[in-house]
Every structure is written in structure tokens, then in C-alpha cells.
Amino acid sequence: MNRREAISHVAILMGGAFSAPTLLAMEHRDNTAFTKSGSVSFQLNDTQRQIVAEVAEMIIPKTDTAGAKEADVPAFIELMLKDCYRQPEQLSFLEGVQQLQTAGFLTENEARRSEILHKIENETKELMKAYNVQQSKMGDNEDRELMKTQVKGLPFWRLMKELTLLGYFTSEVGIKGSFEYVPIPGKLEEVKLKPNQKIYAY
Amino acid sequence: MNLNLVVDKTHRFDAIVVGSGMTGGMAAKELTEKGLNVLMIERGREVKHIEDYDTALKAPWEFAHRGKVPVHSAEELWANNRFGTLANEETGPFFTNDKQNPYIEKRPFDWIRAYHTGGKSMHWGRQSYRWNRQDFEANAKEGLGVDWPIRYEDLAPWYTHAEKFVGINGHKDNLEVLPDGFFLPAMPMYSPERHFTEMMKKKLNRPIIIGRTANLTKPQPWHTALGRATCQYRNKCARGCPYGAVYSSLSGAIPAATKTKRLSMLHDTIVTEVLVDEKSQKAKGVRVINQNTMEVSEYFASILFLNAGSMNTAALLLNSKSSRFQNGLGNDSDQVGRNIMDHHLGVGANATVEGFEDDIVFGQRPNALYIPRFRNWGADKQPNYLRGFGYQGGASRSDWKRGAGMDGFGANFKKEMTQPGTWNIGFGGFGEVLPNPNNRMYLDPEKKDKWGIPMIVFDAAFGENEIAMRKDIASSAAEMLEAAGFKNITTYNRPEVHLGLGIHEMGTARMGKDPKTSVLNKHNQLHACKNVFVTDGAAMASSSCVNPSLTYMALTARAADFAVTELKKKNL
Ligand SMILES: Cc1cc2nc3c(=O)[nH]c(=O)nc-3n(C[C@H](O)[C@H](O)[C@H](O)COP(=O)(O)OP(=O)(O)OC[C@H]3O[C@@H](n4cnc5c(N)ncnc54)[C@H](O)[C@@H]3O)c2cc1C
Ligand code: SF4
Numbered sequence: 001m002n003r004r005e006a007i008s009h010v011a012i013l014m015g016g017a018f019s020a021p022t023l024l025a026m027e028h029r030d031n032t033a034f035t036k037s038g039s040v041s042f043q044l045n046d047t048q049r050q051i052v053a054e055v056a057e058m059i060i061p062k063t064d065t066a067g068a069k070e071a072d073v074p075a076f077i078e079l080m081l082k083d084c085y086r087q088p089e090q091l092s093f094l095e096g097v098q099q100l101q102t103a104g105f106l107t108e109n110e111a112r113r114s115e116i117l118h119k120i121e122n123e124t125k126e127l128m129k130a131y132n133v134q135q136s137k138m139g140d141n142e143d144r145e146l147m148k149t150q151v152k153g154l155p156f157w158r159l160m161k162e163l164t165l166l167g168y169f170t171s172e173v174g175i176k177g178s179f180e181y182v183p184i185p186g187k188l189e190e191v192k193l194k195p196n197q198k199i200y201a202y
Numbered sequence: 203m204n205l206n207l208v209v210d211k212t213h214r215f216d217a218i219v220v221g222s223g224m225t226g227g228m229a230a231k232e233l234t235e236k237g238l239n240v241l242m243i244e245r246g247r248e249v250k251h252i253e254d255y256d257t258a259l260k261a262p263w264e265f266a267h268r269g270k271v272p273v274h275s276a277e278e279l280w281a282n283n284r285f286g287t288l289a290n291e292e293t294g295p296f297f298t299n300d301k302q303n304p305y306i307e308k309r310p311f312d313w314i315r316a317y318h319t320g321g322k323s324m325h326w327g328r329q330s331y332r333w334n335r336q337d338f339e340a341n342a343k344e345g346l347g348v349d350w351p352i353r354y355e356d357l358a359p360w361y362t363h364a365e366k367f368v369g370i371n372g373h374k375d376n377l378e379v380l381p382d383g384f385f386l387p388a389m390p391m392y393s394p395e396r397h398f399t400e401m402m403k404k405k406l407n408r409p410i411i412i413g414r415t416a417n418l419t420k421p422q423p424w425h426t427a428l429g430r431a432t433c434q435y436r437n438k439c440a441r442g443c444p445y446g447a448v449y450s451s452l453s454g455a456i457p458a459a460t461k462t463k464r465l466s467m468l469h470d471t472i473v474t475e476v477l478v479d480e481k482s483q484k485a486k487g488v489r490v491i492n493q494n495t496m497e498v499s500e501y502f503a504s505i506l507f508l509n510a511g512s513m514n515t516a517a518l519l520l521n522s523k524s525s526r527f528q529n530g531l532g533n534d535s536d537q538v539g540r541n542i543m544d545h546h547l548g549v550g551a552n553a554t555v556e557g558f559e560d561d562i563v564f565g566q567r568p569n570a571l572y573i574p575r576f577r578n579w580g581a582d583k584q585p586n587y588l589r590g591f592g593y594q595g596g597a598s599r600s601d602w603k604r605g606a607g608m609d610g611f612g613a614n615f616k617k618e619m620t621q622p623g624t625w626n627i628g629f630g631g632f633g634e635v636l637p638n639p640n641n642r643m644y645l646d647p648e649k650k651d652k653w654g655i656p657m658i659v660f661d662a663a664f665g666e667n668e669i670a671m672r673k674d675i676a677s678s679a680a681e682m683l684e685a686a687g688f689k690n691i692t693t694y695n696r697p698e699v700h701l702g703l704g705i706h707e708m709g710t711a712r713m714g715k716d717p718k719t720s721v722l723n724k725h726n727q728l729h730a731c732k733n734v735f736v737t738d739g740a741a742m743a744s745s746s747c748v749n750p751s752l753t754y755m756a757l758t759a760r761a762a763d764f765a766v767t768e769l770k771k772k773n774l
Contacts, residue, residue: 059611076268083272114612121609162606165619169602170262170269178620183261188435188565190392199601199622202436202566 042082042090048097051105052077052160058117059164065177068168076167077160088153096120096156120157127155175201215241215466216769218488218503220473220518223321225738226509227451227459228364228755232762233507234462238769241466241501242459243490245510246317248469249296249324251452255442257292265291277301284312284703288325293440296324304657306646311660312702313513319469320451321511322705323751325440328415328448328568329594330370331748332361332381336579341744344588347541347637348714350743351724354381360756360763367458368449368755369425371569372414380411380574380748386419388412389569394555394597394625398571401686408576408682413569413594416449428457435565448568470494474655476506476522476531476734483526484774485734491653505733505765505774509758512739513542513643516710517658519721519736520645532728537721538711539644541637542662543745545704548696549672550630551679553688555597558625562599571596573629573682575747577674586670588636591747593679595629627688631675634747636667637709641701662701706750708739726761733774737761 044052056068056077068074081090103116134151153159168174175181179201193199216238219229230242248254262268271289279289281300288297298315305313316322335354342349358381365384373388391399391412399410417433418425430446430453439448446453459465468490475489477500487502508515516539522531530538576582577590600623605615641662649657664672676693683691701707714720717729722741728734737758739750746753768774 060616061613063613063616080267080270083274084267084270086273117611121611158606161611165602165605166268166270169619170265172261172263175262182564183259183436185435185565188389188563188567190390191562191564193560193562193622199562199620200564 042078042085044078044097047101047106048094049074049078051097051100054106054113055100055117055160056164056167058113059161060168060174066173068164071168071171071174073164073167073171076171077163080163080167081159085153085159088151089159090153092153093156093159096160099156117157124155124157128158131155169201213487213499213501215239215501215503217241217505217507217765218243218501219507219509220488221245221321221509221511221514221738222319222451222456222467223316223509223511223738224323224326224451224751225754225758226507227320227323227455228758229507229509229735229737229762230459230465231367231455232759233766234459234464236762236766237464238766239464239466240459241468241503243468243471243473243488243501244319244321245472245493246298246319246321246469249319249442249452251446251457252442252444255444256295257441258438258444260292260441267291281305281313282315284698285314285705288314292438293325302652304651306649306657306659308659308661309663310700311643311662312700313660313707314702314705315511319456323450324442324452326416326450326751327749328417328439329570329572329749330365330368330372330414330416330752331572331592332383333357333746333748333753334379334381337744337746340589341637346588346744348712348716348719348743351713351715351720356724357753357756357760360760361752363759364752364755366422367424368416368454368752369418369421369430370414370416370752371419373412375409375411377409377411377574379576379579380572383414385414386422389415389417389419389567391571392563392597393561394558394627395571397555397558398597398627398686398688402573402682405685406682409574411572411574413572415569417568418447418449421447428454428461430454433568435567437566437568439568472653472655473510473518474521474653476508476518477502478522478524478526478531478731480525483731485531485731491655493653496653505735505769507758507762507765508734508736508740509738512708512710512742513658515736515738515740516643517645517656519711521656527730532711532721532730532734534730535717535719535721537639537719540639540642541709541712541743542641542643542660542701542707543635543637543709543742544701545632545706545745545747545749546635546664546668546672546699546701547630547632547704548699549633549675549694550593550595550628551676551683551691551693552626552628553683553691555625555627555688561625562622570594571629577671577678584674587667587674589634589667589671589747591631591633591671591675593629593631593675595627597625597627599623599625627683629679629682631672631679632704632706632747632749633668633671633675635701635745636665637712637744638665641665643710660702664701706739706745708742708745708750711736711740712743713741714743725764726757735761735765 053074056073060068180198217233217240219242222244233240275289276283282297283289298317338350341347372385374382402408433447470493471490473488477487479486519538520530573593575590602619604623605619643660645656676695680693711721713722726735726737
């Protein structure tokens with residue numbers, strides 16, 4: 001019996017009440033990498049959550065407009081990692097958070113925190129190079145799907161940056177605070193940018 | 203909306219149209235307007251125009267995942283997801299659940315489906331171009347595939363007919379390679395694009411034009427009569443346009459057909475078989491199964507239009523076996539399911555543009571630039587491949603998304619992200635694919651879907667001609683960007699692109715002069731069963747490199763005109 005059959009078998013024993021996504025999640029649990037991280041569905045604990053929130057706020061701080069926290073970016077990041085990413089990304093993200101925890105990020109002062117993030121940013125450059133090489137090697141490989149689960153995910157800092165920007169600049173406070181929001185432009189026209197003019201978001 | 207459903211006990215109509223998408227819609231419109239009572243049968247759920255465009259007016263923050271594709275959705279829509287973003291929250295609910303509608307890939311085939319009212323006309327990119335004269339002549343000249351039984355002149359008036367009804371904006375560019383048509387006012391180019399256009403004219407003598415799309419820039423009376431209004435420049439057309447400014451079967455053809463009071467429609471109803479009358483050897487109707495209740499029934503008509511989308515139309519023919527057509531309806535030539543073509547894409551180049559820092563745009567253009575084919579055209583002769591490609595693309599200013607790959611964080615970084623970045627410019631090619639009988643789909647002899655319909659097997663791939671062309675698409679794009687003086691030029695040639703991903707799949711029941719080597723005649727009639735018309739992409743004998751839907755619609759209108767004339771003469 002292979003793994004898929006085994007899981008379906010269990011599902012039948014348990015009354016066949018599993019939807020396809022649940023079965024998939026069960027299949028994932030069976031995966032060695034996941035066993036290592038010890039979590040089925042991605043979830044942060046309170047300390048991890050706090051770290052993510054602080055880092056997000058340092059990327060997009062409160063100024064004359066709202067910061068990442070006020071735009072609910074931390075919760076968004078967690079949701080996205082759970083729903084839209086697979087385990088390589090979830091693992092590399094957790095690894096990054098762990099690294100910050102080990103470095104005592106939450107107990108450090110503002111200046112020290114900033115230093116730590118700059119250091120991570122620098123290290124990420126090398127990691128990104130390695131990541132890109134690995135991606136291009138995957139190419140048209142038949143085992144692409146399998147390889148996807150074995151390779152290293154996008155580095156923590158890159159995920160953090162991407163998701164903070166996405167979460168913030170698509171949030172209501174982020175959009176309305178930063179741009180002129182025009183959901184229905186009604187026309188199409190080239191305009192000259194004036195000093196301090198807000199650009200348009202749609 | 204259109205449920206003038208008076209399907210009486212006899213289940214009898216003048217015509218049955220299978221599929222409510224781009225071509226089915228056009229068939230129903232033409233046939234009802236010419237006086238026929240038409241039953242249109244759609245396998246998917248009913249989507250009501252405007253009312254059911256659930257995501258159309260949602261703000262970005264109203265989507266939980268903000269445009270990204272959730273993993274479960276990627277898994278349910280595994281084939282659609284190969285395209286990139288189709289499975290996201292904006293449009294995902296419209297695309298077909300591939301897990302519940304599986305197909306078999308003997309060789310990989312990216313099959314994008316949208317089973318619901320309007321089919322893929324709900325989601326298309328709206329790019330609309332006529333074929334040129336040579337497109338119809340190339341097969342004969344090069345001895346490839348079969349010769350088209352028609353020429354440009356045969357289709358030209360029907361192009362005009364379709365363009366008028368659909369409403370296509372564009373500029374009269376006076377190019378032999380891309381004939382002009384009936385156009386609404388063109389959309390503008392942006393300043394870096396005008397610069398690019400000038401440079402290309404000066405340096406390479408190559409015309410660049412603004413794309414021609416099916417968005418109403420200036421509705422005409424016959425558009426407003428159907429409730430269609432001017433484009434609001436939101437560029438969210440694939441979610442369904444609440445203004446009816448984008449053309450789809452839902453905004454145009456179905457309302458027009460409904461107006462005649464001669465259209466009846468069935469949803470959730472899969473046509474499984476065309477029924478052939480043993481005595482006359484003509485088609486007499488169709489057998490269907492309700493996708494929810496599994497109830498099987500039959501409907502009858504004097505003529506049938508098969509518009510289920512190229513692959514499903516071929517599957518329907520293959521599944522329609524009778525004593526006369528043991529190999530599938532109209533398949534004496536064994537060409538049904540063969541010669542799958544598409545346009546290959548996912549190859550091109552990008553660059554950054556210096557300057558134009560003060561220029562921004564108000565509104566979002568649902569359109570792009572178009573670079574018409576220049577390869578193997580005029581004096582140009584390529585040593586490594588036949589035919590050519592066109593590019594689509596254009597310039598846009600980078601926004602906060604650029605920040606992900608940039609250094610920095612904090613207040614200044616945040617401020618910078620609210621400012622526009624540099625202008626970027628990029629072009630991707632759409633390349634012609636040659637007909638090849640070994641690129642095929644067929645029905646699995648054993649495996650069936652949950653409705654008991656044999657599963658489709660794809661066995662097709664790009665050939666040497668396409669692969670050689672792709673290399674040139676990438677390098678020619680880079681060459682043009684370089685000639686224009688742009689910086690940071692990068693090329694791409696996605697290796698995981700297969701046939702199908704162009705979403706212009708076609709060719710599985712080709713037109714031709716000889717019944718021995720083709721399936722349809724010059725009127726889109728099955729050679730061997732004259733009251734069955736196939737006017738979706740299955741009919742194509744070659745693929746050109748321009749987006750196909752306008753040509754499908756012109757062929758449909760032409761065939762409908764012929765069908766009604768013949769019916770009135772009692773020839774069918
Ligand atoms: C994202 C995207 C972008 C595109 N961009 C462009 C573009 O810019 N320009 C262009 O020209 N084209 C474009 N296309 C392609 C265009 O949408 C298709 O060419 C066109 O819709 C094909 O029309 P059709 O009638 O053959 O099929 P469809 O529009 O797919 O309609 C087929 C209909 O038949 C129904 N059906 C299938 N089988 C059965 C059955 N057995 N019984 C009953 N009903 C059945 C389906 O549910 C569907 O509603 C694009 C497509 C997509 C998805
Ligand atoms: S851009 Fe125009 S056609 Fe597209 S959705 Fe907006 S109003 Fe409709």
C-alpha cells in the first residue's frame with residue numbers, strides 16, 4: 001500500500017468524511033520535512049507572532065500614515081504562509097523567526113534590532129543567489145513537484161519583505177493613506193506628476 | 203436573464219448550439235436573428251450577466267489573499283494554475299475544477315477551461331486581429347497540412363460583421379500583415395511607448411501599433427441597445443465587467459439572441475453525443491446528461507452547431523458513434539482530434555526605461571502594444587523556421603512591488619514605496635504553431651469521468667519549428683529593446699510551457715477541400731454529415747500567430763448565414 005492509498009484507507013475507516021484538501025493535508029503530515037517542523041498547518045506561537053509583528057512594523061513603521069501593525073499586516077503574513085505557501089517556504093520562514101528569537105530580538109533596543117535586520121538583509125543576498133540557481137535547475141524536470149517539496153524555500157527576509165509590502169499596500173489604510181484610490185477611473189489619460197502629488201491606486 | 207425556456211415535450215428546435223462561449227454565443231445570435239428557434243446547451247453553471255460578477259467591484263483588501271493563489275485552489279485547479287494567476291480569488295471561481303474534470307496527459311498539455319455561461323469569453327484578453335491574406339495561403343505554398351478551402355476575401359465581410367457587433371477599438375494602421383477593420387477609437391500609447399515606436403521606425407523600420415481590443419471605447423447605438431456602456435478603464439475585465447464594456451457572450455451575443463425571443467437555454471447540461479438518423483444519415487439531435495442530477499435526455503433539431511471549444515467539440519464527435527460513423531461522427535478522414543495547434547508563449551524580454559519620470563497615467567488601460575509579425579514576411583527569410591510571431595507588451599511604471607527585491611526598510615523606504623519607480627517595458631511573443639497530425643487528442647478506451655463520458659487523452663508537443671522560433675522570439679525582443687536604447691535587458695523562455703497554455707487550442711476538426719484529409723468543408727459543415735456545423739477553433743487548418751477569437755467569430759457568422767440559407771432551400 002503506498003502512502004496515498006494508506007491515507008484513503010484511514011479516511012474510509014474514519015467514515016470517509018474527509019474532503020480532498022483534508023486528505024492532502026494528511027498526506028503532507030506524513031512528509032518527513034513536516035514531521036521535522038512538527039506542525040501540520042502553519043501556525044505561529046505568541047513569541048513568534050510578536051517577532052513577526054515587530055519586524056513588519058520596522059519595514060513599514062507608523063509615520064504620518066499608519067504602520068504595518070495598524071494595517072493588520074502581521075495576521076495577514078501568518079494567513080498567507082498558511083494558505084498560499086508550501087512547506088519549503090513555511091520552514092524557511094520559521095527558521096528565520098527562530099534565528100531572531102535566538103538573537104534575543106525582542107529584548108534588544110531599536111538600534112540593535114535595526115542592526116540585526118541589516119545583517120539578515122545582507123545574508124539574504126547570498127541565499128537569494130543560491131535560491132535562484134536552484135530554481136533554474138528545476139527547469140522542466142519531470143520530478144518538479146517532488147523537487148519543490150525538497151528544495152529550500154524562499155529566504156525568510158525576502159518572504160517577510162514581500163508579504164509586508166503586499167499586506168500593507170493592499171490594505172484599506174495602506175492604500176487610502178498612501179495613494180489616491182480611484183476604483184473607477186472612468187477615463188484614461190497621461191498626466192504630469194506634480195511635486196508631492198499622491199500617485200493613483202486602483 | 204435568458205430563460206425563455208419553453209423546451210416543450212417534443213424537445214424540438216430549428217437549431218441546437220452546443221456551448222455558450224465565444225463561438226456558441228455568436229452562433230445563437232446569428233441563427234436567432236435570422237429567424238430560427240434555437241436551443242443553446244451549456245454544460246456549466248449559469249452565470250448571470252452583471253448580477254453574478256461577484257468579485258467585479260471588490261476592493262483589493264476585500265480579497266483575503268490579495269491576488270495570490272491559495273494552495274488548495276492551486277491543487278483543485280491544477281491545470282488552470284499553470285497559467286499563473288487564473289486560480290486566484292478574483293477569477294478562480296470561474297475556472298473549471300480540474301480535479302473534478304480530469305484529463306489524461308500522455309504528453310503534458312495545459313488545458314485551461316471555463317465551464318459556465320459565456321465560457322472563456324468571460325476571461326479573454328480581448329486582443330482582436332484579422333488574419334492576413336498569406337495566413338490563408340501558407341499551407342498550400344509550403345505543402346503543410348491541408349490548404350484552406352477559403353481565402354481572406356471570403357472572410358473579410360464577416361470580419362467586419364463581427365467587429366461591428368463586438369466593438370473593437372484600434373487604429374487604422376494600413377499594414378498588409380495586419381489588415382484594418384471596423385474600429386472604435388483606439389486607446390493611447392504612453393510616452394515611453396511612443397518613444398519606442400519612433401525608435402523602431404527609425405532604426406529597424408518596424409511598425410509598432412496600439413493593440414486592438416474588444417472594449418467599448420465609444421459604444422455605438424447597437425451596443426447601448428444591449429445595455430453596454432463605455433469602458434471605465436479599470437482593467438479588471440476578467441472578473442466580469444459590470445458596465446458590459448468588455449465583449450463576452452454574456453454582455454453581447456446572448457442578450458442579442460434573447461431579444462429575438464427565439465433563444466432557449468439549458469445549463470448544467472453536458473452534450474454527450476450527437477444522434478444520427480440511421481435512414482437519412484443526417485444528425486437528428488443530441489443526447490445530454492445533467493451534470494447534477496445525472497438525468498439523461500435527448501433534444502432534436504434540423505441543424506447543429508458544435509461550439510464546445512476545440513477540444514470538447516472533437517471529443518463530442520469522437521464519442522458520437524453510429525453504424526455509419528464507427529470511428530466517430532464525421533471522422534472518415536481520421537483527422538478528428540489531430541493537428542492540435544495553439545500559440546506558444548512565455549518567451550520574450552524586459553528592460554528598464556530611463557527618463558519620463560514626470561509621466562504617470564490616470565486609469566488602467568485594458569490593452570497593450572502590439573508588434574506585428576516581421577519574420578518570414580516580405581524580404582525577411584529565416585533559415586531555421588517557418589512562419590512567424592507577434593509580440594504583445596508595453597510600458598508601465600513600477601510600483602511598491604519593486605521593494606521586495608530592494609534593500610532597505612523603515613520610514614524612508616516606506617515613503618519611497620509610495621512613489622512611482624522607473625518605467626519598465628517588456629514584450630512576450632505569440633508564435634504560430636504548425637499543423638502536425640501526430641499532435642493529437644483521443645478518447646481513452648476505458649477510463650471515464652463521473653458522468654460516464656470517456657476521458658480525453660492529450661498526446662501533443664511543440665516541434666522543432668516552434669522551438670527554433672522561440673529562440674528567435676527571445677533574442678529579437680532583446681535586440682529591439684537594445685536598439686531603442688533601453689537598459690537592464692533580460693530575456694526569458696519559460697521551459698515549462700506546453701501546448702495549451704496559449705489558450706488558443708485549435709485544429710482538431712480542420713476545414714479542407716478533400717473529405718479524405720479534412721473534416722469540414724468550406725462552410726464549416728462536416729463533409730459527411732452536412733447538417734452539423736463546427737465553427738469553434740476545431741475548424742482551423744493553420745494557426746496564424748494572431749489571437750484567434752475574432753476569426754472564430756467571423757467563421758461562425760459566415761457559417762450561420764450559409765446554414766440558414768440552405769435550411770430555407772431545404773438542402774439540409
Ligand atoms: C485568460 C485568457 C486570455 C485570452 N485572451 C485572448 C485574447 O486576447 N484574444 C483572443 O482572441 N482569445 C483569447 N483567449 C481565448 C478565447 O477565450 C477563446 O479563443 C474563445 O473563448 C474560444 O471560444 P469557444 O466558443 O471555442 O470556447 P469557449 O469560449 O471556451 O466556450 C465553450 C463553451 O462550451 C461549453 N461546453 C464544453 N463542452 C460542452 C459539452 N459537451 N456540452 C455542452 N457545453 C459544453 C463550455 O462550458 C463553454 O462554456 C483567451 C482565453 C483566456 C482564458
Ligand atoms: S476596463 Fe473597461 S471593459 Fe474592463 S472591466 Fe473595466 S470598464 Fe469593463
